[in-house]
Amino acid sequence: MSGENENQPNLENAAELEAGAAELNGADDGQLDTNLATLLAELDKARQDVLYVRAEAENIRRRAAEDNEKTRKFAVEKFARELLAVRDSLEMALADQSGSFENLKVGVELTNKQLAAAFEKADLTEINPLGEKLDPNKHQAISMAPADAEPNTVIQVMQKGYELSGRVVRPAMVVVAAPK
Template identity: 45%
Template sequence: MSDPKNPELNPQTLQGDPSPEELEAAQFANEADAQGELATLQAELAALQAKNAELADQYLRAQADVQNARRRADDDISKARKFAVESFAESLLPVTDSLEAGLAIQDVTPEQIREGAEATLRQLKSALERHKVIEIAPPPGTKFDPHQHQAISVVPTPGQEPNTIVGVLQKGYTIADRVLRPALVTVSSAG
């Protein structure tokens, strides 16, 4: 029985056979070492269990935070959609009021009707522009852009470059830099 930690059990240090007292002392020392190691391991286990419980708690809290953030984001998106439509509708109310006021007048000349319609159209365009709805009305000679224009017909036009706009049949509109409706246009042909 050789134990480098315990010189009493090392055969090189013992002279002859160990006495029963020496064996008992060696066994007691080994048991004390084992108990000390066991206590150290138990302390490490307790520390690891505490750390595990702490990490599990942090994980659960992080999960709850993520769920709460997701719920808040969904609520914010829902409110933004609701109030965006509300704001747009509110900006159109003066246009409705103008149209109703114009229709309520009994004796109206054609010039007054035209002036009222033009004023109402300005109100409507202003309300649309406030909500980033911008018209697409390319002037003749503008290069055809398939992302913003839709060609309805191709016509031969001497003296004009091919694939340029000859005329606009219906204005298009963008909303926040996205095409809401392309402009319907006539385009010059190549020959």
């Protein structure tokens, strides 16, 4: 029976606890309600703050995605504007009915200068490695030929290469000196 007594609640302690709780409830009931209301208000404000932060984070993410899309879409806009002048010059040359070879040559030279200026503004630089050692990062050897130059030296440029801001867009196609 001693096991049963351990599991049975102690009536004297329960009465004391009830009396203590009644004292607390009676004395601080108004203050507890005030504290509870304050805590609930703080909780509601914290929830609103979390919702605001989430919404703001989502807006920032969405705006960043839109900006990235616009940047990707219109990255070449300045370069395209520069090329429009080159196209206009070429169309004028094709429309020329004078038959003068000299006028055509002058027009093509001016158009080439416009194109070079557009490339320069876009930081598009030419790779013309004649006489340089073969650099597989910038040059593509298409053949080897006997030459007096040191082996693997570029002896002929078949097609110039181009770099955009230091990044190879098209490697130069070259012929290199064969080993002796």
